[in-house]
Amino acid sequence: MVEKLLMLPGPTHLPNRVLRAMSRPVISHRGEEFHHLYESVEEGLRYVFQTRNNVFILTASGTGGVEFAVNNFIGRRDKVIVPITGVFASRMATAISRRGASVIKVDLGLGDHLTPEKLEEILRKHKDASVLSLVFNETSTGVSAWRIVEIGRVAKEHGLLFIVDSISALGGVDIPTDKAMIDVHIAGSQKCIAAPPGLSFVAVSSYAEEKAGEVEPGSFYFDFSSYKRFASKSETPFTPAVPLLYALEESLKMIREEGLENVFKRHSRAAEALYAALSTLGFSFVAKPEFRSKTVIAAYPPRGVDAYRLKAELESKYGVVIAGGMGELKGKIIRIGVMGRVSTAAVTRTVSSLESLLYSLGVYEKIGDALRAALEHLH
Numbered sequence: 001m002v003e004k005l006l007m008l009p010g011p012t013h014l015p016n017r018v019l020r021a022m023s024r025p026v027i028s029h030r031g032e033e034f035h036h037l038y039e040s041v042e043e044g045l046r047y048v049f050q051t052r053n054n055v056f057i058l059t060a061s062g063t064g065g066v067e068f069a070v071n072n073f074i075g076r077r078d079k080v081i082v083p084i085t086g087v088f089a090s091r092m093a094t095a096i097s098r099r100g101a102s103v104i105k106v107d108l109g110l111g112d113h114l115t116p117e118k119l120e121e122i123l124r125k126h127k128d129a130s131v132l133s134l135v136f137n138e139t140s141t142g143v144s145a146w147r148i149v150e151i152g153r154v155a156k157e158h159g160l161l162f163i164v165d166s167i168s169a170l171g172g173v174d175i176p177t178d179k180a181m182i183d184v185h186i187a188g189s190q191k192c193i194a195a196p197p198g199l200s201f202v203a204v205s206s207y208a209e210e211k212a213g214e215v216e217p218g219s220f221y222f223d224f225s226s227y228k229r230f231a232s233k234s235e236t237p238f239t240p241a242v243p244l245l246y247a248l249e250e251s252l253k254m255i256r257e258e259g260l261e262n263v264f265k266r267h268s269r270a271a272e273a274l275y276a277a278l279s280t281l282g283f284s285f286v287a288k289p290e291f292r293s294k295t296v297i298a299a300y301p302p303r304g305v306d307a308y309r310l311k312a313e314l315e316s317k318y319g320v321v322i323a324g325g326m327g328e329l330k331g332k333i334i335r336i337g338v339m340g341r342v343s344t345a346a347v348t349r350t351v352s353s354l355e356s357l358l359y360s361l362g363v364y365e366k367i368g369d370a371l372r373a374a375l376e377h378l379h
């Protein structure tokens with residue numbers, strides 16, 4: 001039995017420190033001890049979000065964070081621009097239309113993402129838009145809106161509320177909430193932050209807080225005013241997943257110890273190494289080069305190789321767990337997560353496993369070339 005290596009676009013490998021933290025006794029979520037835990041986690045999240053805004057902690061997976069944003073900061077009279085980059089942007093659009101707001105879906109095309117110029121163009125056609133709701137890193141296609149700071153500037157020049165889902169990127173790449181003027185910024189626990197699945201976080205600007213006051217809340221469980229009231233005493237309105245918060249506190253400490261800049265560099269090096277190795281092996285990428293994600297790599301296998309088989313055999317023979325395609329890319333691609341505690345060891349194991357597998361399938365001969373290509377970026 002080979003020990004599994006999770007190279008999924010979430011959930012990611014959890015270090016022992018994080019796992020051990022979950023075995024601490026459960027405490028009262030209305031007591032002093034919990035207040036310290038809440039404050040420590042809140043401070044750690046502010047660091048990762050790069051914000052002075054309030055950060056709210058939800059016992060819900062990432063989608064819960066999206067629902068929180070949609071049901072508190074978007075009203076029925078809003079016109080919301082949603083750039084469609086793949087499955088997760090489409091889900092966001094669905095959540096917004098269920099809220100009863102008008103959704104302006106802008107199909108950007110496979111492998112593409114938003115630029116400030118494209119946003120200007122969209123806004124020329126939709127002068128009455130009031131919200132921009134963007135998935136920063138589209139996990140189904142492996143594209144990132146790298147020019148987020150300029151995009152935020154354009155959104156603000158046009159008076160838009162700026163909502164960003166960074167669930168599959170925050171804590172792995174630089175998405176400075178305050179600099180990019182993001183009003184409502186959503187992240188999840190199980191991706192680059194390297195905590196267990198089950199928590200989501202939403203950083204909310206004072207502008208968004210004001211807007212929440214003018215909008216009829218669409219949800220009881222995710223009512224912003226309750227979260228705000230309880231946060232003022234370092235609590236959550238409902239029973240939080242305390243063991244997950246212990247784990248989160250530990251993973252946030254690990255990010256602080258390493259330093260955000262170093263965390264970003266480690267993700268970037270690992271992603272570059274994987275892109276180089278996969279190119280050498282004959283893969284091609286869904287993302288256009290300027291939008292390539294550094295946390296999720298979405299790649300078409302070399303000619304004649306079945307994506308399902310590749311994914312299945314990589315796991316059964318080498319213990320490396322990756323993901324397949326979603327939506328229109330189901331069965332056509334593989335997706336590799338570059339998240340959380342991703343290391344040189346994890347990247348080299350993934351590359352050499354892929355190289356060996358393709359060699360054994362008779363579609364690749366130059367054993368060692370892909371690993372060498374990866375190492376050039378890792379060292």
Ligand SMILES: Cc1ncc(COP(=O)(O)O)c(C=O)c1O
Nearest residue numbers: 061062063088137139167168188
């Ligand atoms: C960009 C993005 N948004 C939303 C979600 C939904 O998160 P969850 O599955 O934690 O609810 C994901 C999950 O992969 C995601 O990648």
